[in-house]
Amino acid sequence: MATGRTHRPATRSRGIPEATVARLPLYLRALTALSERSVPTVSSEELAAAAGVNSAKLRKDFSYLGSYGTRGVGYDVEYLVYQISRELGLTQDWPVVIVGIGNLGAALANYGGFASRGFRVAALIDADPAMAGKPVAGIPVQHTDELEAIIRDNGVSIGVIATPAGAAQQVCDRLVAAGVTSILNFAPTVLTVPDGVDVRKVDLSIELQILAFHEQRKAGEEAAAEVTTSQAAGTTNTAVAAKREDSATDQGPDGDVPAVMPA
Amino acid sequence: MATGRTHRPATRSRGIPEATVARLPLYLRALTALSERSVPTVSSEELAAAAGVNSAKLRKDFSYLGSYGTRGVGYDVEYLVYQISRELGLTQDWPVVIVGIGNLGAALANYGGFASRGFRVAALIDADPAMAGKPVAGIPVQHTDELEAIIRDNGVSIGVIATPAGAAQQVCDRLVAAGVTSILNFAPTVLTVPDGVDVRKVDLSIELQILAFHEQRKAGEEAAAEVTTSQAAGTTNTAVAAKREDSATDQGPDGDVPAVMPA
DNA sequence: ATGTCTTTGTGAACGCGTGCACAAAGATTG
DNA sequence: CAATCTTTGTGCACGCGTTCACAAAGACAT
Numbered sequence: 384m385a386t387g388r389t390h391r392p393a394t395r396s397r398g399i400p401e402a403t404v405a406r407l408p409l410y411l412r413a414l415t416a417l418s419e420r421s422v423p424t425v426s427s428e429e430l431a432a433a434a435g436v437n438s439a440k441l442r443k444d445f446s447y448l449g450s451y452g453t454r455g456v457g458y459d460v461e462y463l464v465y466q467i468s469r470e471l472g473l474t475q476d477w478p479v480v481i482v483g484i485g486n487l488g489a490a491l492a493n494y495g496g497f498a499s500r501g502f503r504v505a506a507l508i509d510a511d512p513a514m515a516g517k518p519v520a521g522i523p524v525q526h527t528d529e530l531e532a533i534i535r536d537n538g539v540s541i542g543v544i545a546t547p548a549g550a551a552q553q554v555c556d557r558l559v560a561a562g563v564t565s566i567l568n569f570a571p572t573v574l575t576v577p578d579g580v581d582v583r584k585v586d587l588s589i590e591l592q593i594l595a596f597h598e599q600r601k602a603g604e605e606a607a608a609e610v611t612t613s614q615a616a617g618t619t620n621t622a623v624a625a626k627r628e629d630s631a632t633d634q635g636p637d638g639d640v641p642a643v644m645p646a
Numbered sequence: 647m648a649t650g651r652t653h654r655p656a657t658r659s660r661g662i663p664e665a666t667v668a669r670l671p672l673y674l675r676a677l678t679a680l681s682e683r684s685v686p687t688v689s690s691e692e693l694a695a696a697a698g699v700n701s702a703k704l705r706k707d708f709s710y711l712g713s714y715g716t717r718g719v720g721y722d723v724e725y726l727v728y729q730i731s732r733e734l735g736l737t738q739d740w741p742v743v744i745v746g747i748g749n750l751g752a753a754l755a756n757y758g759g760f761a762s763r764g765f766r767v768a769a770l771i772d773a774d775p776a777m778a779g780k781p782v783a784g785i786p787v788q789h790t791d792e793l794e795a796i797i798r799d800n801g802v803s804i805g806v807i808a809t810p811a812g813a814a815q816q817v818c819d820r821l822v823a824a825g826v827t828s829i830l831n832f833a834p835t836v837l838t839v840p841d842g843v844d845v846r847k848v849d850l851s852i853e854l855q856i857l858a859f860h861e862q863r864k865a866g867e868e869a870a871a872e873v874t875t876s877q878a879a880g881t882t883n884t885a886v887a888a889k890r891e892d893s894a895t896d897q898g899p900d901g902d903v904p905a906v907m908p909a
Numbered sequence: 910a911t912g913t914c915t916t917t918g919t920g921a922a923c924g925c926g927t928g929c930a931c932a933a934a935g936a937t938t939g
Numbered sequence: 940c941a942a943t944c945t946t947t948g949t950g951c952a953c954g955c956g957t958t959c960a961c962a963a964a965g966a967c968a969t
Contacts, residue, residue, distance in 0.1 A: 437927075453946085454935050486749075487753040490749035500855070502858075540861055565858075585853060590830055593667055596670070599735030664955090703958075716965070
């Protein structure tokens with residue numbers, strides 16, 4: 384179901400599979416919650432349930448990081464939090480710039496989870512001169528002209544693009560030329576980047592379309608079932624077995640306000 | 647380039663792989679752009695380049711829909727737009743509710759791409775009584791108390807959750823109980839839903855953490871390379887071969903303003 | 910009609926990710 | 940110290956998705 388798609392076919396980081404890397408933040412979140420409740424240890428079974436994954440998968444994931452568990456007991460929560468944080472590079476500070484301060488950009492700037500885990504909003508950038516100087520989330524918006532200087536002076540390597548689709552590639556090119564090597568793209572466009580630059584995309588429109596597909600399929604099956612079984616009673620089957628969502632592959636929500644691209 | 651038509655409607659809709667479904671919106675977007683430029687046909691090679699995927703993969707994807715291409719010519723743009731739209735269920739109207747009208751919820755409500763492709767914002771719902779009646783994106787916000795009635799009266803089957811993490815599961819339960827069977831979750835939490843309900847999650851925090859991982863890895867390799875190769879000249883390799891991002895799997899941005907969950 | 914050229918559609922091989930099932934490791938109890 | 944019980948770590952098999960490579964199909968030229 385979900386997205387979580389890997390981008391590059393190759394580049395098996397350092398032995399850690401891409402699918403595992405995508406799940407580490409999930410484990411980290413569950414572990415942090417346990418840590419706050421002062422739970423000392425967890426079994427793979429418990430943690431897997433909290434993260435919504437298979438316990439065998441979780442154990443295999445952790446095995447790529449090393450043997451941090453104790454048989455018969457489980458995993459030490461604090462220790463695991465540290466190990467995963469370190470593996471994900473969250474023990475260091477990551478200055479991030481957000482380009483395109485429309486509705487979405489502002490929402491991202493205000494997002495609390497940003498600062499909580501090593502990420503720091505170094506600057507907000509927008510092409511509209513009228514926005515310049517106006518504070519958003521306590522940070523004054525700067526004009527696009529300053530982009531290169533901002534990247535350079537703050538040592539920014541991660542950029543978030545929340546511009547309309549039409550401006551995304553251009554912004555991307557400038558970010559990359561200025562030294563950014565990781566981009567999180569919210570604009571509904573396929574970005575072309577040089578080798579060595581990572582791009583992850585988040586596309587609302589795509590997510591909705593995927594849901595619509597399954598919704599349509601469900602409706603079709605329901606109709607078909609209704610025909611074959613004459614008239615069964617309560618067709619509205621309300622919650623029976625609980626199923627957990629699984630990390631799917633890839634994709635997400637999407638662009639900004641005046642999206643140029645249609646779908 | 648004439649377009650011989652030998653298409654069979656090929657109702658094979660049942661066996662479409664999930665990975666293919668996730669790419670169809672991508673193709674559709676590229677095709678729509680071509681359509682607006684009045685391009686009559688495209689080859690798999692051209693379209694694949696526009697969508698950022700392998701051409702063989704694209705052809706195989708289309709083969710699941712049926713034989714809509716013409717050998718020696720390519721695919722008829724308009725026809726393909728229609729077929730994919732139909733397959734994705736975009737030829738019908740999908741009323742959607744957005745729950746949690748904070749920064750993110752408002753951004754989503756204002757998002758233009760919503761209406762463009764079969765999706766219609768049926769209602770905005772928020773738990774804050776002060777928000778009730780206030781128009782956002784031209785639509786008056788309604789109180790959570792109305793949730794069940796709204797779902798029922800509008801026949802809503804797709805819900806978007808943009809609440810803080812702490813409220814997400816509760817909102818989800820109410821949506822599902824009211825009849826929603828597809829959920830797009832922006833809150834940083836794992837949602838538990840009954841069987842038959844689809845959940846896709848979009849988590850900004852996770853995306854950033856994945857980028858940080860690769861960024862750290864790149865920094866490490868760079869440092870290692872620097873040691874081995876003494877001092878090579880321009881370490882700042884600026885754009886050489888263009889590599890396209892690929893549809894990954896899963897995941898995305900994230901929650902709302904006052905995110906309760908840490909990471 | 911025949912031949913050439915382009916592009917599709919797909920058979921087959923390969924690699925990654927998932928989940929089962931179990932042996933090994935360690936804690937715990939007596 | 941021995942027996943028992945719990946939980947990890949992983950070998951293995953299976954299935955999905957990707958990619959290559961090519962035969963078949965059709966357009967186009969002569």
